[in-house]
Amino acid sequence: MATGTRPPRTARTRLAVAGARAATVGSLTAPAAGRRVREFLFPAVLFLGLSVALTGLAALIIWAVVQGGERVNLGLVTNGPSAINPEQAGYRTAILGSLWVIGGVIVLIVPLGTGAAIYLEEFADRTRWYHRLFELNIQNLAGVPSIVFGILGLAFIVRGPLQLGFVAAAGSITVALLVLPTVIIAALEAIRAVPSSVRQGAMALGATKWQTVWHQVLPAARSGILTGVILAVARAIGEAAPLLLVGAVTFTMADPSFFEGSYTTLPVQIYDWARRPQEELRTLAAAGILVMLALVLAMNSVAVWLRNRYEQKW
Amino acid sequence: MITPRRIAAASAGAGSPRRPLAASRPRYGERVIRALLALCAGLSVVVTTGIVLSLLVGTVDFFRVVPVTDFLFGTRWAPSFSDASFGVLPLVAGTANIVLWSMLVAVPVGLSSAIYLSEYAPARLRKVVKPMLEVLEGIPTVAIGLFALLFLRPLLEELLPFLPWRTPHSVGVAGVAVGLMIVPLVASVADDAMRAVPRSLREGAYALGAGKLTVSTRVVFPAAISGIVAAFVLAVSRAIGETMVVLLAAGASPNLTFLPTESVQTMTAFIGQTATGEIATGTIDYYTIFAVGALLFVLTLMMNMLAIRLVRRFREVYE
Numbered sequence: 001m002a003t004g005t006r007p008p009r010t011a012r013t014r015l016a017v018a019g020a021r022a023a024t025v026g027s028l029t030a031p032a033a034g035r036r037v038r039e040f041l042f043p044a045v046l047f048l049g050l051s052v053a054l055t056g057l058a059a060l061i062i063w064a065v066v067q068g069g070e071r072v073n074l075g076l077v078t079n080g081p082s083a084i085n086p087e088q089a090g091y092r093t094a095i096l097g098s099l100w101v102i103g104g105v106i107v108l109i110v111p112l113g114t115g116a117a118i119y120l121e122e123f124a125d126r127t128r129w130y131h132r133l134f135e136l137n138i139q140n141l142a143g144v145p146s147i148v149f150g151i152l153g154l155a156f157i158v159r160g161p162l163q164l165g166f167v168a169a170a171g172s173i174t175v176a177l178l179v180l181p182t183v184i185i186a187a188l189e190a191i192r193a194v195p196s197s198v199r200q201g202a203m204a205l206g207a208t209k210w211q212t213v214w215h216q217v218l219p220a221a222r223s224g225i226l227t228g229v230i231l232a233v234a235r236a237i238g239e240a241a242p243l244l245l246v247g248a249v250t251f252t253m254a255d256p257s258f259f260e261g262s263y264t265t266l267p268v269q270i271y272d273w274a275r276r277p278q279e280e281l282r283t284l285a286a287a288g289i290l291v292m293l294a295l296v297l298a299m300n301s302v303a304v305w306l307r308n309r310y311e312q313k314w
Numbered sequence: 315m316i317t318p319r320r321i322a323a324a325s326a327g328a329g330s331p332r333r334p335l336a337a338s339r340p341r342y343g344e345r346v347i348r349a350l351l352a353l354c355a356g357l358s359v360v361v362t363t364g365i366v367l368s369l370l371v372g373t374v375d376f377f378r379v380v381p382v383t384d385f386l387f388g389t390r391w392a393p394s395f396s397d398a399s400f401g402v403l404p405l406v407a408g409t410a411n412i413v414l415w416s417m418l419v420a421v422p423v424g425l426s427s428a429i430y431l432s433e434y435a436p437a438r439l440r441k442v443v444k445p446m447l448e449v450l451e452g453i454p455t456v457a458i459g460l461f462a463l464l465f466l467r468p469l470l471e472e473l474l475p476f477l478p479w480r481t482p483h484s485v486g487v488a489g490v491a492v493g494l495m496i497v498p499l500v501a502s503v504a505d506d507a508m509r510a511v512p513r514s515l516r517e518g519a520y521a522l523g524a525g526k527l528t529v530s531t532r533v534v535f536p537a538a539i540s541g542i543v544a545a546f547v548l549a550v551s552r553a554i555g556e557t558m559v560v561l562l563a564a565g566a567s568p569n570l571t572f573l574p575t576e577s578v579q580t581m582t583a584f585i586g587q588t589a590t591g592e593i594a595t596g597t598i599d600y601y602t603i604f605a606v607g608a609l610l611f612v613l614t615l616m617m618n619m620l621a622i623r624l625v626r627r628f629r630e631v632y633e
Contacts, residue, residue: 145555
């Protein structure tokens with residue numbers, strides 16, 4: 001700062017400076033006791049709320065470890081279900097069923113979700129009314145209760161037009177439709193975050209629209225799309241309600257396959273054990289919860305980490 | 315509109331002979347790809363139409379047998395009894411009950427967590443807690459249901475022995491569990507809304523001598539109100555649609571009651587209960603699923619539309 005241009009300190013400026021200082025000091029000195037107490041209590045109460053939330057959710061995890069921890073061994077994964085001999089029973093058929101369902105979900109949601117997002121973000125005419133309709137529709141679908149998707153699966157996939165019957169494929173398609181909005185919304189945001197200079201650069205070098213999307217935009221949006229897919233799959237693993245309607249039976253001895261035969265999944269099997277009164281079966285259910293929680297929480301952690309790591313790179 | 319021909323003409327007019335800038339040949343592959351992508355995007359509309367159609371057809375069949383007024387205003391739900399009665403009010407009351415108890419937990423806990431995280435938490439704590447909440451948001455609902463049934467229920471009975479605990483199922487416990495489940499959702503949506511409030515508003519208030527308490531409650535909270543309300547509306551919608559927790563912890567007896575210790579049946583629990591296994595088409599049981607499902611769909615749709623509206627409002631103001 002140039003000191004040479006400073007105005008001379010007259011009585012008036014000195015007065016003004018003193019007044020301003022007094023005002024500042026006044027607002028910085030300790031406030032009245034009542035206000036001080038409130039200023040202290042308010043964040044304390046807020047912190048209490050946050051602690052309640054975290055304690056409640058931590059209690060769930062600790063409870064699952066305490067209740068089901070003793071049953072966690074290799075047999076829990078490799079043995080089939082048995083209501084007569086619950087000490088030896090495991091989740092073999094349920095885990096295989098879950099794998100079939102989840103495999104189908106991944107195969108369906110990755111191309112469908114990414115494709116829809118690419119179309120809406122890169123190709124669709126933003127000014128048209130149907131563009132708004134598409135987005136509104138996807139946002140609404142994301143909030144439809146999962147059991148309603150079960151009704152859709154029952155009416156259209158198990159029976160009706162697709163006629164698949166009560167098989168793992170039907171469960172897979174139903175769950176895929178359920179989690180598809182999550183993937184689309186995540187992919188939309190990831191593609192939107194790619195700066196337009198990347199697109200313009202590619203176009204200026206003579207790339208076609210699709211070449212631009214395939215070689216430039218998609219690689220740049222990859223981690224965002226992956227985050228959405230992981231979150232969707234984690235949700236699909238834990239989803240039980242719609243599967244009750246599309247034929248995931250609660251007890252099956254045979255290893256399932258995709259297009260024929262009865263199937264069950266991990267959460268549906270857990271639900272079945274949990275409903276029964278025997279103590280051993282409830283322990284078994286808690287052990288199943290432990291397996292599922294480990295899977296789902298690990299996947300969610302990876303997704304959140306990925307997102308925070310690659311956020312705002314541009 | 316600049317056509318390829320005009321670009322060619324312009325470059326020709328510039329004096330030097332140049333290749334036209336437009337594509338030298340038609341790109342059929344591009345068109346096929348574009349059409350395939352449009353199909354992917356169109357699928358979501360097909361799904362919505364499918365949901366509406368399947369619910370509508372089943373519901374119309376249901377109302378051929380049961381009068382609409384009996385369904386909407388009847389107070390006895392007994393679809394599989396010999397003197398069957400299809401009054402849906404007990405189911406709606408069950409759902410309302412769950413929503414009430416869950417909001418009693420989720421609103422204060424979620425909101426205070428959000429204000430703390432957005433206004434008070436040191437950056438390092440926030441960096442740990444926020445992702446933690448996001449991870450916990452994905453806990454499978456079966457796990458929460460089992461936790462409610464086997465842990466929360468006995469715990470609450472011990473803490474509040476004066477309440478009339480008669481059945482192993484209780485709507486209060488189920489509601490509290492659903493509330494716990496949606497706390498992360500409320501906290502993260504409300505936190506996002508409050509963080510979207512520009513810094514200048516806060517700094518202006520501080521400059522006028524306001525304390526942190528005043529800034530949080532009188533400046534940030536009102537500025538973020540539409541986002542916060544959206545968080546609550548989304549939470550209500552989640553609570554209405556929640557199935558597994560309710561199925562496990564609230565039981566299966568359609569009761570018109572507001573006692574927290576009673577067992578009730580919600581709309582979702584009825585559907586989940588009835589549709590288990592292979593259910594015969596054409597029976598009245600089959601159609602009740604669709605009628606109850608349609609009611610559920612309409613209720614949650616209204617909630618979601620409201621939430622989308624509110625969220626858009628706070629986005630428009632500050633971006």
